[in-house]
Amino acid sequence: MPEPLPDSAESTAVSLVGEEYEVEVGPVAHGGHCVARTAEGQVLFVRHTLPGERIRARVTEGGTRSSYLRADAVEIIEASKDRVPAPCPYAGPGRCGGCDWQHAKPGAQRRLKAEVLTEQLERLAGLTAEDVRWDGTVEPAPGDKVPAGEVPAWRTRVQYAVDEEGRAGLRRHRSHEVEPIDRCLIASPEVTELGIEKHAWPQIASVDAIAATGSNDRQVVLTPRPGGRLPLVELDKPVSVLRTGEKDKAVHRVHGRPYVRERAEDRTWRVGDGGFWQVHPQAAELLVDAVMRGLTPRKGEMALDLYCGVGLFAGALAERMGEEGAVLGIESHKRAVEDARHNLDDFPRVRIEHGKVDAVLPRTGITEADLIVLDPPRAGAGKKTVQLLAGLSPRRIAYVACDPAALARDLDYFREAGYTSRFLRAFDLFPMTHHMECVAILEPASKRS
Numbered sequence: 001m002p003e004p005l006p007d008s009a010e011s012t013a014v015s016l017v018g019e020e021y022e023v024e025v026g027p028v029a030h031g032g033h034c035v036a037r038t039a040e041g042q043v044l045f046v047r048h049t050l051p052g053e054r055i056r057a058r059v060t061e062g063g064t065r066s067s068y069l070r071a072d073a074v075e076i077i078e079a080s081k082d083r084v085p086a087p088c089p090y091a092g093p094g095r096c097g098g099c100d101w102q103h104a105k106p107g108a109q110r111r112l113k114a115e116v117l118t119e120q121l122e123r124l125a126g127l128t129a130e131d132v133r134w135d136g137t138v139e140p141a142p143g144d145k146v147p148a149g150e151v152p153a154w155r156t157r158v159q160y161a162v163d164e165e166g167r168a169g170l171r172r173h174r175s176h177e178v179e180p181i182d183r184c185l186i187a188s189p190e191v192t193e194l195g196i197e198k199h200a201w202p203q204i205a206s207v208d209a210i211a212a213t214g215s216n217d218r219q220v221v222l223t224p225r226p227g228g229r230l231p232l233v234e235l236d237k238p239v240s241v242l243r244t245g246e247k248d249k250a251v252h253r254v255h256g257r258p259y260v261r262e263r264a265e266d267r268t269w270r271v272g273d274g275g276f277w278q279v280h281p282q283a284a285e286l287l288v289d290a291v292m293r294g295l296t297p298r299k300g301e302m303a304l305d306l307y308c309g310v311g312l313f314a315g316a317l318a319e320r321m322g323e324e325g326a327v328l329g330i331e332s333h334k335r336a337v338e339d340a341r342h343n344l345d346d347f348p349r350v351r352i353e354h355g356k357v358d359a360v361l362p363r364t365g366i367t368e369a370d371l372i373v374l375d376p377p378r379a380g381a382g383k384k385t386v387q388l389l390a391g392l393s394p395r396r397i398a399y400v401a402c403d404p405a406a407l408a409r410d411l412d413y414f415r416e417a418g419y420t421s422r423f424l425r426a427f428d429l430f431p432m433t434h435h436m437e438c439v440a441i442l443e444p445a446s447k448r449s
């Protein structure tokens with residue numbers, strides 16, 4: 001007999017966790033799952049399946065009164081032609097939550113992501129691929145083509161969780177539980193070489209492993225368990241070690257450099273304290289190229305790089321706009337601001353301001369900009385920021401987005417504010433997962449007509 005849901009607002013709701021339903025699987029949905037319906041009409045979001053399959057789904061979350069249930073495909077009755085045996089031994093119902101599409105052919109993964117982007121644009125913004133001038137494809141990163149049955153090893157940063165016994169692994173889907181692993185197939189060879197999985201990590205809650213692209217810098221950031229002391233770290237390769245503070249969450253140097261040096265655009269980028277840098281080794285170059293092709297910066301222009309991290313797009317813009325050009329970057333992470341200033345100190349007309357975009361931008365007194373790049377975190381920029389940006393009357397805007405839902409919402413705000421898409425491109429910079437990266441180039445709607 002199903003148990004009552006302990007955390008349900010509905011006192012009469014009955015948990016359906018563990019119940020099984022034989023269902024026909026419908027379309028893919030944002031988040032790495034597909035939509036199905038029980039015979040009673042209740043919506044299921046099912047992982048480990050593909051559109052068109054007939055499966056047995058086992059409920060993992062939800063009850064009789066839930067607006068939807070989450071489930072895993074535990075038996076594939078009729079398989080999709082896009083299905084392959086998952087190359088990773090840790091993928092599957094109840095196992096590692098890191099990848100979503102281990103069981104799908106690479107081309108099919110990109111089609112699924114394209115369907116998700118299409119659906120999000122349509123449902124959240126009423127936009128078609130034609131409206132945003134997108135060719136409907138998700139482009140693979142060059143170099144990610146691997147023989148059938150193999151997996152591109154792209155992840156240059158991996159956050160390992162550590163279980164009670166000190167074993168490194170990855171978190172199970174929507175869980176704090178750890179799936180101990182011997183090796184992550186999508187980790188880059190340089191991360192794998194560190195041998196994090198081979199070591200015991202007593203008193204540690206998580207280990208962030210970073211292998212820089214284009215330099216030999218390797219780093220681990222350790223987060224101790226409450227009251228835990230740091231173990232002596234001796235890894236297979238020389239690494240710098242940082243530690244996250246228990247109370248303040250500040251990052252402290254244990255040994256080695258407090259930063260790694262990444263290479264992109266023929267420059268070296270210092271990234272400190274485990275701060276943001278694109279995870280796929282080709283992402284920085286690929287995104288800069290897409291953004292610059294879209295913006296076509298001219299000598300002497302004035303540009304903004306918002307949510308600028310360590311200054312990647314600011315540097316690329318400054319390089320192209322020459323000595324007369326000027327760039328203002330805005331970034332909320334203090335250490336990233338210091339790094340951006342350091343990385344771009346050879347450009348006298350680049351200024352980096354510290355703080356949140358919507359608070360700092362009005363204070364700068366800037367009333368016009370020629371070009372804007374914005375690369376916000378997953379939540380997107382939001383209506384207020386979009387209105388601020390449109391008010392600066394840029395001739396073009398490059399929106400770099402890691403979440404298709406936030407992109408769709410913000411494109412809708414931009415449309416309201418008079419900016420439409422000149423083109424949109426989507427990139428598969430997170431193979432085997434449901435994530436993707438998009439670049440939308442916007443211009444005043446008046447230009448388009």
Ligand SMILES: C[S@@+](CC[C@H](N)C(=O)[O-])C[C@H]1O[C@@H](n2cnc3c(N)ncnc32)[C@H](O)[C@@H]1O
Nearest residue numbers: 276307308309312331332333356357375376377
């Ligand atoms: C997706 S990263 C982009 C970084 C950079 N453009 C790059 O490609 O390396 C987003 C950045 O925005 C910063 N951030 C988050 N919220 C912010 C806000 N409200 N205002 C300014 N920066 C913010 C984060 O610290 C992070 O560095």
